[in-house]
Amino acid sequence: MAKLTHLNERGEANMVDVSEKAVTTRTAQAEAFIKMSPQAYQLLEQGSHKKGDVLAIARIAGIQGAKKCSDLIPLCHPLMLSKVQLDFELQAEQCQVRIVSFCKLAAQTGVEMEALTAASVAALTIYDMCKAVDKNMQIEGLRVLAKAGGKSGNWQV
Structure with a gap:
C-alpha cells in the first residue's frame, strides 16, 4: 500500500x-x-438581479476564495498566487453558467486546490445572489481541467 502523504x-x-x-x-x-431557472438566467444575462452585477461579484469572490484556500482546506499550503482569473460562459440553451478558473504561481507545490476553490466560491456567490428568484439552482461538474509544472508534469482532461 502506498504511504499516505498527509499522515505521519x-x-x-x-x-x-x-x-x-x-x-x-x-x-x-x-x-x-x-x-x-429560465427566469433567473434571463435576469443574470440582462444584469437585472436586485443584488447587482452577479458575475462581477462572483469574479471577485472567486479570486478571494483562491487566496483563502489554505484557510478553508486543512493541510493546504498558503500560497503567494501571482494570477487568479475567473471567466464565465453563459449557456442559454441549458440556462447555466460555466465558470472557469485559472491560477498561477512560482512555488514548490501546485495550485489545483486554489483553482477548485475559486470556481466553487464563484458558483456559490452566483447562487447567493440569484436565490431570491430560484432556490432550486444546482451547482455541478466541479473538476480540475488542467495542471502544469512540478515533478509530475502537465496534465489535462
Whole structure:
C-alpha cells in the first residue's frame, strides 16, 4: 500500500514538507457549472438581479476564495498566487453558467486546490445572489481541467 502523504508515522494529520522541492511555475484550471431557472438566467444575462452585477461579484469572490484556500482546506499550503482569473460562459440553451478558473504561481507545490476553490466560491456567490428568484439552482461538474509544472508534469482532461 502506498504511504499516505498527509499522515505521519503515528497516523496524525501532517502538512507535507515541500521545502526540498524545486520552485517551478505552476498553473491549474478548474471548472464548475450552475444551472438555474429560465427566469433567473434571463435576469443574470440582462444584469437585472436586485443584488447587482452577479458575475462581477462572483469574479471577485472567486479570486478571494483562491487566496483563502489554505484557510478553508486543512493541510493546504498558503500560497503567494501571482494570477487568479475567473471567466464565465453563459449557456442559454441549458440556462447555466460555466465558470472557469485559472491560477498561477512560482512555488514548490501546485495550485489545483486554489483553482477548485475559486470556481466553487464563484458558483456559490452566483447562487447567493440569484436565490431570491430560484432556490432550486444546482451547482455541478466541479473538476480540475488542467495542471502544469512540478515533478509530475502537465496534465489535462
